[in-house]
Amino acid sequence: MNPLYGAVEAGGTKFVCAVGTGPDDLRDEVRFPTTTPEETLKQALDYFRQAQKKHGKLTALGIGSFGPVDLDLRSPTWGSITATPKPHWADTPVAPLFRKEFHVPVGFDTDVNGAVLGEHRWGAGQGLDTLIYLTVGTGIGGGVMAGGSLVHGIVHPEAGHILLPRDPADSFKGSCPFHDNCFEGLAAGPSLEKRWGKKGSELGPDHPAWDLEAHYLALGLQSFLCVLSPQRIILGGGVMDQPQLFPLIRKKLLALNNGYIRHPSLTASGVDAYVVPPGLGNRAGILGALALAEAAGKGL
Amino acid sequence: MNPLYGAVEAGGTKFVCAVGTGPDDLRDEVRFPTTTPEETLKQALDYFRQAQKKHGKLTALGIGSFGPVDLDLRSPTWGSITATPKPHWADTPVAPLFRKEFHVPVGFDTDVNGAVLGEHRWGAGQGLDTLIYLTVGTGIGGGVMAGGSLVHGIVHPEAGHILLPRDPADSFKGSCPFHDNCFEGLAAGPSLEKRWGKKGSELGPDHPAWDLEAHYLALGLQSFLCVLSPQRIILGGGVMDQPQLFPLIRKKLLALNNGYIRHPSLTASGVDAYVVPPGLGNRAGILGALALAEAAGKGL
Numbered sequence: 001m002n003p004l005y006g007a008v009e010a011g012g013t014k015f016v017c018a019v020g021t022g023p024d025d026l027r028d029e030v031r032f033p034t035t036t037p038e039e040t041l042k043q044a045l046d047y048f049r050q051a052q053k054k055h056g057k058l059t060a061l062g063i064g065s066f067g068p069v070d071l072d073l074r075s076p077t078w079g080s081i082t083a084t085p086k087p088h089w090a091d092t093p094v095a096p097l098f099r100k101e102f103h104v105p106v107g108f109d110t111d112v113n114g115a116v117l118g119e120h121r122w123g124a125g126q127g128l129d130t131l132i133y134l135t136v137g138t139g140i141g142g143g144v145m146a147g148g149s150l151v152h153g154i155v156h157p158e159a160g161h162i163l164l165p166r167d168p169a170d171s172f173k174g175s176c177p178f179h180d181n182c183f184e185g186l187a188a189g190p191s192l193e194k195r196w197g198k199k200g201s202e203l204g205p206d207h208p209a210w211d212l213e214a215h216y217l218a219l220g221l222q223s224f225l226c227v228l229s230p231q232r233i234i235l236g237g238g239v240m241d242q243p244q245l246f247p248l249i250r251k252k253l254l255a256l257n258n259g260y261i262r263h264p265s266l267t268a269s270g271v272d273a274y275v276v277p278p279g280l281g282n283r284a285g286i287l288g289a290l291a292l293a294e295a296a297g298k299g300l
Numbered sequence: 301m302n303p304l305y306g307a308v309e310a311g312g313t314k315f316v317c318a319v320g321t322g323p324d325d326l327r328d329e330v331r332f333p334t335t336t337p338e339e340t341l342k343q344a345l346d347y348f349r350q351a352q353k354k355h356g357k358l359t360a361l362g363i364g365s366f367g368p369v370d371l372d373l374r375s376p377t378w379g380s381i382t383a384t385p386k387p388h389w390a391d392t393p394v395a396p397l398f399r400k401e402f403h404v405p406v407g408f409d410t411d412v413n414g415a416v417l418g419e420h421r422w423g424a425g426q427g428l429d430t431l432i433y434l435t436v437g438t439g440i441g442g443g444v445m446a447g448g449s450l451v452h453g454i455v456h457p458e459a460g461h462i463l464l465p466r467d468p469a470d471s472f473k474g475s476c477p478f479h480d481n482c483f484e485g486l487a488a489g490p491s492l493e494k495r496w497g498k499k500g501s502e503l504g505p506d507h508p509a510w511d512l513e514a515h516y517l518a519l520g521l522q523s524f525l526c527v528l529s530p531q532r533i534i535l536g537g538g539v540m541d542q543p544q545l546f547p548l549i550r551k552k553l554l555a556l557n558n559g560y561i562r563h564p565s566l567t568a569s570g571v572d573a574y575v576v577p578p579g580l581g582n583r584a585g586i587l588g589a590l591a592l593a594e595a596a597g598k599g600l
Binding site: 068082083130142144146147149150151152153154155156157158159160161162163164165166178179181219222223224225226227228229230231256257258259260261262263265266 | 368382383430442444446447449450451452453454455456457458459460461462463464465466478479481519522523524525526527528529530531556557558559560561562563565566
């Protein structure tokens with residue numbers, strides 16, 4: 001029998017919890033809104049207590065969390081959400097709570113690092129070792145795998161905050177309170193809405209918003225390409241539900257590279273397999289958390 | 301007795317060859333100009349033939365090369381310089397030549413990946429695992445280590461070609477034939493010279509060139525910080541011989557981050573140890589090649 005894992009996709013808006021062994025055996029998924037840590041974490045703990053009664057003992061747990069988070073295994077605050085502006089959640093020890101309750105290994109990482117691990121394990125990153133998973137939604141976040149390992153460094157990647165050249169025709173100032181002209185401030189969902197006065201989902205597929213959006217996304221991808229040389233770039237999140245974006249982004253990325261980095265992935269025939277949606281679709285987050293559990297269970 | 305390694309710093313302007321066991325035992329360094337592959341590689345091979353007679357059999361060789369290079373161990377052209385614009389050198393199989401001649405393991409990587417490995421082994425990156433080594437000279441190149449391994453991905457990082465927001469007061473168009481507004485085109489040595497009409501080494505330390513140069517360097521570093529979350533950023537190359545640049549870059553990087561990523565390294569008291577010159581000084585290149593040899597000799 002396969003080991004049974006618990007998974008928590010700890011988002012700023014909602015929590016998703018599930019138990020299972022992999023993408024074809026994800027059981028009992030529950031969702032509830034993210035309110036206060038007391039209420040929300042109690043709901044999650046209660047869920048896994050009940051799930052264990054029903055499905056048996058968990059081998060390990062995985063948590064992909066909104067951030068910033070403390071991933072330093074030697075830190076006294078490992079496993080916490082740290083300096084988030086989200087009310088009530090700053091300095092909340094999440095992973096230690098689950099470890100204390102269930103006495104199992106707990107894998108803890110950013111939601112996007114979880115997603116890139118899940119895509120590597122079961123999705124669009126299988127067989128590769130250097131990948132970026134970018135979510136474009138309420139914010140922009142990047143999960144990074146290099147040489148088969150998730151990148152942490154001093155904190156963890158904050159790929160949405162690279163600074164980009166603003167399009168000369170774009171007078172929108174950006175919506176990031178920390179940075180003028182950062183990727184997230186120019187291209188996340190709220191910026192799209194503020195710039196055009198309508199939610200992205202209400203703009204038609206031919207609206208000029210998408211060409212500008214694809215331009216900024218391609219600029220961001222060009223930076224990731226140059227710094228990390230990823231073998232594949234996976235784009236998820238609510239904004240990427242607009243299917244017209246993918247061909248635009250691919251074309252603009254090739255134009256920005258302008259033949260400089262030469263590789264079959266950076267050609268008109270190769271780029272469709274290079275810049276791709278998540279292989280796990282909208283389950284990339286929860287399956288990413290499951291992959292974190294699996295890795296923790298194996299002592300990775 | 302320690303194993304003896306051979307090291308080749310294969311630069312676009314000059315080759316440096318040496319044998320030794322580490323930074324305190326680097327013997328017989330020779331330098332010669334990079335002319336044609338036939339002439340230059342023959343000189344390098346001859347050097348090691350003679351060096352073996354004098355110092356004994358080499359255990360392994362390491363080559364840190366100008367690029368782009370093929371680092372894919374499964375590729376039939378592994379160990380070659382590939383699509384370089386440098387006359388005569390495109391598609392030159394460098395590493396296989398040394399492997400065939402000396403029958404030892406040959407470590408082959410970009411010059412900057414070699415440098416980051418050398419800094420990790422003996423210099424400013426000791427004890428860390430996620431680092432970037434940036435050289436700012438005739439071009440801008442970045443070597444990247446993540447989780448203790450050198451980053452390759454589809455090709456290798458080309459960190460000098462991220463696109464940056466141009467300073468509104470800067471009318472210089474950039475000098476990269478491939479990209480408007482790329483880091484290298486705005487901030488490498490030749491751009492400095494074209495923008496100000498004098499070589500960097502001829503501009504006084506109070507010249508306004510340095511403030512703008514530091515601005516672009518900080519913009520580049522901000523992107524590396526967000527994508528890779530490095531534990532330290534090491535800046536080498538001829539342009540960085542201007543010591544007034546370091547304090548300017550550090551101050552501007554903190555201003556660009558604007559308190560967003562919170563870490564002791566990103567504070568006024570921590571940044572001096574975060575953005576640093578190479579611990580190996582101007583020997584970072586050749587010692588990097590030696591570190592590549594050591595890693596190859598150990599089968600890493």
